[in-house]
Amino acid sequence: MSAERPSERYSRQAMFWAIGPAGQERLRTGSAAVIGCGALGSATVELLARSGVGRITVVDRDFVELSNLQRQVLFDEADAAAGVPKAIAAAQAVKRINSEVAVQPLVADVTPDNVEHIVSEVDVVLDGTDNFETRYLVNDACVKLGVPWIYGGAIGATGMSMTIRPGESPCFRCMFPVSPEPGTMATCDTAGVLASTVVAVAAIQWTEAVKILVGDREHLNPGLVGFDLWSNDHLVTKSSRAPECPCCVQKRFEYLEAQVTSRAASLCGRNAIQVSPGHDLKLDLAAMGRRLASVGPVTSSDFLVRFTVGKHELTIFADGRAIVKGTSDKSVARTLYARYVGT
Amino acid sequence: MIYLDNAATSFPKPPAVAEAISTFLATGAGNPGRSGHRLALAAQRAVSETRRLLASCFGVADPARVAFALNATEALNQALWGLLRPGDRVVTTSIEHNAVARPLNALADRGVAVARVPCGPDGALDLDDLARALEAGPTRLVAMTHASNVSGTVLPARDAARLAHDHGALFLLDAAQTAGVLPIDVREMGLDLLAFPGHKGLLGPTGTGGLYVAPHVRLAPMRQGGTGTRSEEERQPEHMPEALESGTVNTVGIAGLGAALRYLMERGVVNVAAHEAALTARLLAGLKEIPGLRIHGTADHRRQVASVSITLEGWEPVDMGAVLDSSFGIAVRPGLHCAPAAHRTLGTYPQGTVRLSPGCFTSDEDVDRTLAALRGLAGAGN
Numbered sequence: 001m002s003a004e005r006p007s008e009r010y011s012r013q014a015m016f017w018a019i020g021p022a023g024q025e026r027l028r029t030g031s032a033a034v035i036g037c038g039a040l041g042s043a044t045v046e047l048l049a050r051s052g053v054g055r056i057t058v059v060d061r062d063f064v065e066l067s068n069l070q071r072q073v074l075f076d077e078a079d080a081a082a083g084v085p086k087a088i089a090a091a092q093a094v095k096r097i098n099s100e101v102a103v104q105p106l107v108a109d110v111t112p113d114n115v116e117h118i119v120s121e122v123d124v125v126l127d128g129t130d131n132f133e134t135r136y137l138v139n140d141a142c143v144k145l146g147v148p149w150i151y152g153g154a155i156g157a158t159g160m161s162m163t164i165r166p167g168e169s170p171c172f173r174c175m176f177p178v179s180p181e182p183g184t185m186a187t188c189d190t191a192g193v194l195a196s197t198v199v200a201v202a203a204i205q206w207t208e209a210v211k212i213l214v215g216d217r218e219h220l221n222p223g224l225v226g227f228d229l230w231s232n233d234h235l236v237t238k239s240s241r242a243p244e245c246p247c248c249v250q251k252r253f254e255y256l257e258a259q260v261t262s263r264a265a266s267l268c269g270r271n272a273i274q275v276s277p278g279h280d281l282k283l284d285l286a287a288m289g290r291r292l293a294s295v296g297p298v299t300s301s302d303f304l305v306r307f308t309v310g311k312h313e314l315t316i317f318a319d320g321r322a323i324v325k326g327t328s329d330k331s332v333a334r335t336l337y338a339r340y341v342g343t
Numbered sequence: 344m345i346y347l348d349n350a351a352t353s354f355p356k357p358p359a360v361a362e363a364i365s366t367f368l369a370t371g372a373g374n375p376g377r378s379g380h381r382l383a384l385a386a387q388r389a390v391s392e393t394r395r396l397l398a399s400c401f402g403v404a405d406p407a408r409v410a411f412a413l414n415a416t417e418a419l420n421q422a423l424w425g426l427l428r429p430g431d432r433v434v435t436t437s438i439e440h441n442a443v444a445r446p447l448n449a450l451a452d453r454g455v456a457v458a459r460v461p462c463g464p465d466g467a468l469d470l471d472d473l474a475r476a477l478e479a480g481p482t483r484l485v486a487m488t489h490a491s492n493v494s495g496t497v498l499p500a501r502d503a504a505r506l507a508h509d510h511g512a513l514f515l516l517d518a519a520q521t522a523g524v525l526p527i528d529v530r531e532m533g534l535d536l537l538a539f540p541g542h543k544g545l546l547g548p549t550g551t552g553g554l555y556v557a558p559h560v561r562l563a564p565m566r567q568g569g570t571g572t573r574s575e576e577e578r579q580p581e582h583m584p585e586a587l588e589s590g591t592v593n594t595v596g597i598a599g600l601g602a603a604l605r606y607l608m609e610r611g612v613v614n615v616a617a618h619e620a621a622l623t624a625r626l627l628a629g630l631k632e633i634p635g636l637r638i639h640g641t642a643d644h645r646r647q648v649a650s651v652s653i654t655l656e657g658w659e660p661v662d663m664g665a666v667l668d669s670s671f672g673i674a675v676r677p678g679l680h681c682a683p684a685a686h687r688t689l690g691t692y693p694q695g696t697v698r699l700s701p702g703c704f705t706s707d708e709d710v711d712r713t714l715a716a717l718r719g720l721a722g723a724g725n
Contacts, residue, residue: 274665303720304665318670321669323665
């Protein structure tokens with residue numbers, strides 16, 4: 001394979017005017033990290049692998065389950081039956097799709113301790129997470145280290161994406177200065193999600209990543225893209241950097257310094273973890289109970305909302321904390337919190 | 344917030360503690376005993392003064408017999424590992440905190456015989472049971488808590504020490520829950536070793552505590568190193584407190600502890616004890632009126648310190664603790680309290696209890712509001 005003559009494999013892509021043989025070679029020598037390998041992550045990982053991006057890091061701490069298969073395109077029934085970690089299953093799938101790609105799976109929570117290392121090793125980062133807190137953390141690390149990243153989110157038929165070029169475009173915190181309060185936002189696990197929404201967001205994210213990797217900054221998406229596939233809305237919100245942005249203007253990396261992140265603590269003598277939001281808040285327990293009623297049977301009182309997911313029981317309290325019983329693994333508890341309470 | 348977790352660490356601290364720490368850091372934070380300059384002397388003075396205050400607090404004639412430690416756990420480890428050798432026998436109780444239970448389990452693996460005297464379901468120790476355990480074989484040490492950190496039950500330390508001595512054993516008291524809360528006098532009570540935290544009843548900052556070692560007891564130091572004295576000697580000095588204080592001590596915390604002790608002495612340990620006994624009586628009386636609520640312990644304020652363990656029908660302790668905090672702003676500690684053996688004794692293993700521990704700054708109103716909250720939870724079980 002030379003830069004002049006990409007292999008037959010990529011000929012249709014290299015034929016595209018903005019890529020060409022040189023662009024294809026840049027993809028081959030380029031690298032990307034996909035943080036979170038659920039629906040969105042597995043779609044972008046597949047596109048990156050098929051298009052010949054040379055090195056791909058896949059980060060996820062979760063395991064494949066049957067309910068993932070409707071939209072998480074890299075996984076199959078055997079992965080779910082064996083409960084393979086998503087990062088490992090994704091790496092195995094990538095090797096089957098394109099043996100030329102070096103894929104590095106990382107079975108881990110993304111935390112202030114490891115995020116800088118993860119993003120520093122790649123040319124571009126693609127968001128496949130399911131919560132705001134991790135996105136703020138990725139945003140902090142990418143802005144600090146000058147690594148571009150592409151936000152993506154999908155709930156129901158609604159999708160969103162935004163390309164963040166540190167120092168040039170607004171960062172994620174310019175656009176979303178504060179995290180929505182836990183329990184106030186729908187999540188895929190309370191409102192559902194269409195596979196088509198995910199694929200549409202992944203398509204935007206992959207295209208933006210490829211623009212960055214081939215060096216075409218001119219055509220990058222200039223703002224926040226939002227659409228609703230069901231009601232046919234489509235809009236692009238252009239905005240400028242927030243003059244007071246704590247992250248990209250003031251360079252205070254509050255999530256990286258773990259000042260505002262939620263806290264998980266194991267409870268003395270119990271197979272249980274308490275997850276607390278990083279700040280004071282008052283949760284509407286009644287509304288929380290109604291939202292979770294779509295998931296399964298919910299017990300509600302003036303003091304708490306309780307429901308069971310598989311072998312875990314979640315009890316949510318008025319200050320936004322939750323006690324997750326049935327695990328002593330903090331990352332399992334945090335994942336369940338993000339899914340059902342939401343951050 | 345109503346803070347009922349004083350058995351874990353006291354809060355708030357007297358304002359003088361923060362002031363003393365701040366002043367010390369700004370003006371006196373040299374290395375004590377390492378040099379003759381102004382800052383080294385200032386630090387030396389702060390450490391010596393706190394040591395003298397501790398000695399006077401516990402009836403110790405020679406302050407040098409008190410060595411500083413990070414906390415009661417470190418002091419207990421120093422006492423147990425420093426004294427016991429393979430072949431020794433130690434008698435302890437079934438209500439101990441892990442700070443005593445775990446080192447003894449580790450020592451048992453190394454050939455120390457450990458006999459555990461069972462306490463009653465209210466946490467009380469029967470002295471006849473202790474006497475029988477002592478008669479069962481020659482014993483090097485009796486190691487026990489002064490009061491259960493779960494139920495608050497006070498053990499008969501003075502009588503137990505006398506029994507230990509009658510059988511040729513030394514006596515180690517874990518005063519984690521009682522230092523600063525009950526009067527303790529090492530001579531009058533016959534204590535050979537006394538381990539205490541600085542950050543609970545003594546109202547000092549965390550990272551402080553100490554170990555009193557009677558003049559006739561020699562401990563092998565857990566650590567060897569610089570002591571600032573007798574640097575020419577190749578071996579660890581044997582004189583107290585340097586024998587047990589290698590490396591720079593927590594001068595900042597110790598300066599804070601000194602201010603806490605001055606506050607405590609001014610207010611009077613006896614008065615603090617009376618205040619906490621009144622709070623405990625008020626709390627227990629109110630708890631007894633709540634349907635479905637069980638008190639795990641003596642339920643008698645004259646037989647315990649201000650640490651009350653409860654369970655409530657229909658509530659898991661862990662959820663009850665979270666509701667008290669999230670809906671009522673009351674800070675308690677649910678669970679096993681680092682004392683699984685104590686919970687087995689009380690019959691509350693493995694689910695544990697909710698522990699309410701008022702302190703010297705808790706008011707009657709705090710207790711009443713807590714009782715009102717618990718009344719609200721009773722019957723709202725889930």
